[in-house]
């Protein structure tokens with residue numbers, strides 16, 4: 001890609017008077033030597049997969065193989081919200097549902113990773129349903145999300161094993177925030193603010209999955225961070241400005257990721273994974289694995 005920062009991407013989009021997503025699609029077409037339309041259509045084809053992962057999770061009340069997660073997306077979806085707006089409530093249910101689909105080994109779109117696969121689709125679906133958006137709008141917003149992920153992957157990291165959960169769920173929040181502003185036809189300044197506000201407030205989040213499975217805390221964390229993304233978007237669209245710009249926040253995330261001890265980077269050697277309950281589940285999962293290997 002010719003852009004190596006959010007600033008460069010957004011400057012280019014402003015100069016061309018288009019969405020960052022269209023710049024990303026054009027760049028990807030040049031890189032892959034495909035036509036713009038072919039790259040666009042390839043992205044559009046992921047939309048039904050996103051939707052299917054959420055719908056399947058909403059309808060499926062079974063537990064995952066470990067027994068730790070499952071059925072919560074459905075539970076949230078069919079319960080009237082007490083305090084949340086319908087958009088936030090749907091985003092919460094959708095994100096949990098998609099992450100449950102991942103825990104049950106169903107087909108999902110890693111965006112940017114499998115562990116954080118619920119945030120981007122949930123935010124886009126919940127926001128999209130509240131306005132009238134077309135497949136073209138969703139596709140453009142997904143390219144915008146992809147451009148943000150591209151910069152984060154280059155400048156910092158997107159894997160929990162490298163930079164903790166801030167890298168996985170944080171990247172997803174940044175991607176979803178920019179994409180949601182795109183759907184709302186906001187400016188690149190509002191996208192910058194939404195990315196910064198969302199990502200700043202997830203910095204330092206560790207990766208400590210129980211039993212080494214992408215289930216606890218991952219599934220519910222997707223739900224929390226879908227709503228967190230909407231808070232960032234709401235603030236940015238209201239004109240709330242982040243003092244720290246997105247490229248600096250990404251640099252800070254990279255630094256923090258490298259400072260995190262290995263024990264809190266997907267090794268399950270600290271945090272929730274080694275609590276009394278976490279260890280009991282790890283033992284149970286290990287027994288299940290031994291049984292199924294026989």
Ligand code: SF4
Nearest residue numbers: 115160165168207218
């Ligand atoms: S806790 Fe670790 S495995 Fe779970 S979503 Fe976060 S980064 Fe991924």
